[in-house]
Amino acid sequence: MRRPLLRTNQRAGWLLASPWIMGLATTLILLTVFLQASPINVILAVLSAFFLIQVVCQVRKIYIARLSYSDGSLWVALSKGAPIAVPMDMVECVFLGQGPGQIVGLDGEPTEASTLIVRIAESATEFHKREIDHQLGHWCDGYITVNGTWSEPITAEVAGRLNKTIVEIKKELRQAAQESSA
Numbered sequence: 001m002r003r004p005l006l007r008t009n010q011r012a013g014w015l016l017a018s019p020w021i022m023g024l025a026t027t028l029i030l031l032t033v034f035l036q037a038s039p040i041n042v043i044l045a046v047l048s049a050f051f052l053i054q055v056v057c058q059v060r061k062i063y064i065a066r067l068s069y070s071d072g073s074l075w076v077a078l079s080k081g082a083p084i085a086v087p088m089d090m091v092e093c094v095f096l097g098q099g100p101g102q103i104v105g106l107d108g109e110p111t112e113a114s115t116l117i118v119r120i121a122e123s124a125t126e127f128h129k130r131e132i133d134h135q136l137g138h139w140c141d142g143y144i145t146v147n148g149t150w151s152e153p154i155t156a157e158v159a160g161r162l163n164k165t166i167v168e169i170k171k172e173l174r175q176a177a178q179e180s181s182a
Helices: 010-033 039-062 156-181
Strands: 003-006 067-070 073-076 084-087 091-104 110-120 137-140 143-147
Touching: 003 156, 010 039, 067 156, 091 143, 091 156, 110 156
Parallel strands: none
Antiparallel strands: 003 067, 067 073, 073 084, 091 110, 110 143, 137 143
């Protein structure tokens, strides 16, 4: 099981799931209103199934951590597909950043959002670039930038906790490697 290191912004996730939940509720209510067998019920049943699938998918996304650890790898969940594994020995550190947010301010300009940047070792060229969902972050030139809008609030304490966790994990991995070679 993966150990979550940076969680998703659950409030934003539930907000994105709410139209699907309302659609599901509406179709289920209409199904109960039209109890007789009719073509409308078939359409409503199909719509209900569609909305249910969308709700399940959206709720599942809410509980997938943006960054997690398992089996010697940092798992990065910033794409629509499966999380991407980066070997922990290729992860150097985490630091705070700031970038354009996706929420428009009162002046019509995008607000600034906190970002979390994961530095990948220079020697790990195979992990220097990946295609990910640009709303969630960017991955290029050996840096993974996690957009703070779609993760738990990013603070100096979060970055410090992640760096401490990375050091602990790397220490455990070195000790395990030494024990297995002895």
